[in-house]
Amino acid sequence: MAYDLLISNGTVVTADAVYPADVAIAAGAIAAILPSGSRADAAQIRDAADCYVIPGAIDAHLHQSMRTAAGLTVDDWQTGSTAAALGGTTTVVDFVDALPGQSLTDALAARLEQARPAVVDYGLHMSIQPDIDPGPTGYMRRVSETRIRQMRDAFDSGCASFKMYMAYAGNQLSDADLFRALREVADLGALACVHVENGDVIETLRQLAGTDLAWVSRKENPPVNGLGAGILHALTRPPESEREAVIRAMTAAELTGARMLIFHMGCASATEALGAARARGVDFIWGETCPQYLVLTDDCLRREDGRLWMCSPPLRPQADQDAMWKLVSNRTIDLISSDHCPFNQTQKALGINDFRKVPNGVPGVETRLSLIHHFGVRRGRIDLQDWVRLCCARPAEMHALPMKGHIAPGADADVVIFDPGLSKPLSAGELHSALDWSAYDGITVDGWPRDVISRGELIVRDGRFVGQPGRGRFIRRSP
Numbered sequence: 001m002a003y004d005l006l007i008s009n010g011t012v013v014t015a016d017a018v019y020p021a022d023v024a025i026a027a028g029a030i031a032a033i034l035p036s037g038s039r040a041d042a043a044q045i046r047d048a049a050d051c052y053v054i055p056g057a058i059d060a061h062l063h064q065s066m067r068t069a070a071g072l073t074v075d076d077w078q079t080g081s082t083a084a085a086l087g088g089t090t091t092v093v094d095f096v097d098a099l100p101g102q103s104l105t106d107a108l109a110a111r112l113e114q115a116r117p118a119v120v121d122y123g124l125h126m127s128i129q130p131d132i133d134p135g136p137t138g139y140m141r142r143v144s145e146t147r148i149r150q151m152r153d154a155f156d157s158g159c160a161s162f163k164m165y166m167a168y169a170g171n172q173l174s175d176a177d178l179f180r181a182l183r184e185v186a187d188l189g190a191l192a193c194v195h196v197e198n199g200d201v202i203e204t205l206r207q208l209a210g211t212d213l214a215w216v217s218r219k220e221n222p223p224v225n226g227l228g229a230g231i232l233h234a235l236t237r238p239p240e241s242e243r244e245a246v247i248r249a250m251t252a253a254e255l256t257g258a259r260m261l262i263f264h265m266g267c268a269s270a271t272e273a274l275g276a277a278r279a280r281g282v283d284f285i286w287g288e289t290c291p292q293y294l295v296l297t298d299d300c301l302r303r304e305d306g307r308l309w310m311c312s313p314p315l316r317p318q319a320d321q322d323a324m325w326k327l328v329s330n331r332t333i334d335l336i337s338s339d340h341c342p343f344n345q346t347q348k349a350l351g352i353n354d355f356r357k358v359p360n361g362v363p364g365v366e367t368r369l370s371l372i373h374h375f376g377v378r379r380g381r382i383d384l385q386d387w388v389r390l391c392c393a394r395p396a397e398m399h400a401l402p403m404k405g406h407i408a409p410g411a412d413a414d415v416v417i418f419d420p421g422l423s424k425p426l427s428a429g430e431l432h433s434a435l436d437w438s439a440y441d442g443i444t445v446d447g448w449p450r451d452v453i454s455r456g457e458l459i460v461r462d463g464r465f466v467g468q469p470g471r472g473r474f475i476r477r478s479p
């Protein structure tokens, strides 16, 4: 039989095994795993000698063209997904944020229209945000019963996961609303993806920074010299406010039986609380981390341009980073996503004199896979199979993407030929986001994707993007 494409002489790496093999592809799917050097008949052959052949990576947390007070995030679906592809990611899961008064399914339809230029396959999480204003005495907006009822429509339309926020004015859910939404998640058998920080404490600390800066920054040495200091972002989102919220979120999940993924964990004490729950047998709550928490520290926030590195939850000290690698290798953390949320230098400069006006987010969709290879595998913190488990296999399982994340006959032919011998400086000029800065400037990683195949089609060849905008498909996910 003649195959469409043969990847020959490579080392196949999956979450379970590392072995030499040829991978044969036909009709967009993996057709066969053959002995290395098979010389099987194929219309096209890519030699992968000295390279790893891994499943296309899955990034289940990124924000393309997201509406914020500082304008849209700068990557749209085309630039964002092209950067993803060049970094070895063949599936992304972004978000739908409905406007107040707009139904969840109408918001989904509008978002799908916006996603048309995507170059890789994609899914969508549905955000559950407050949609009704408080009465004269209330201080927090609430989630309506209509919203809760609409969750089933969103679920039936392919949104298998719901995003909820425990912080951020405008997005924050009260404990009561979190409970109500989680009950519906449990009923549907869906997954809750939760931004976990104590929003009330954080909001209070942010206001205090304006009236009693000396108290808010009392632990910082040398003292901060004004409200423009980036480190204030971390000082007003202390580890205690994250740990407490993790325990509260997990309690709500246990009360309702909702399956929960705690997003972007980078705080050691908060993640250890998750580890303690897992140790006592809780097997339906999981943790995600992101490369920024494994590679960077809060020293970035102390720079003159520290506002660029403001993301939430904030970067933490070196001790947290060291502990997070242990929590990754002992499987307290299940998966690694990017939380790619690109704001340019002009948008970040909105808060040059007041950290509270800086839009929160750092980029990372293109660099995630290689950063985890470089700082994880090459530094001996995790092995090759862990790398594939964290970036490909577990995200596929967690986010209901059964055709993705593994190399086996019948699976979608989403495959990356990763060359561990390629060096890549991570400066903005070398990357393909629409962003005008890089969070990893000055770092050169060893190992980079050479070829990327999506549903059997070569979309990155020798490090160059050769795919077509609009070829990505929406994946209706169902657990």
Ligand SMILES: [Zn+2]
Residues within 6 Å of the ligand: 061, 062, 063, 339, 341
């Ligand atoms: Zn995010």
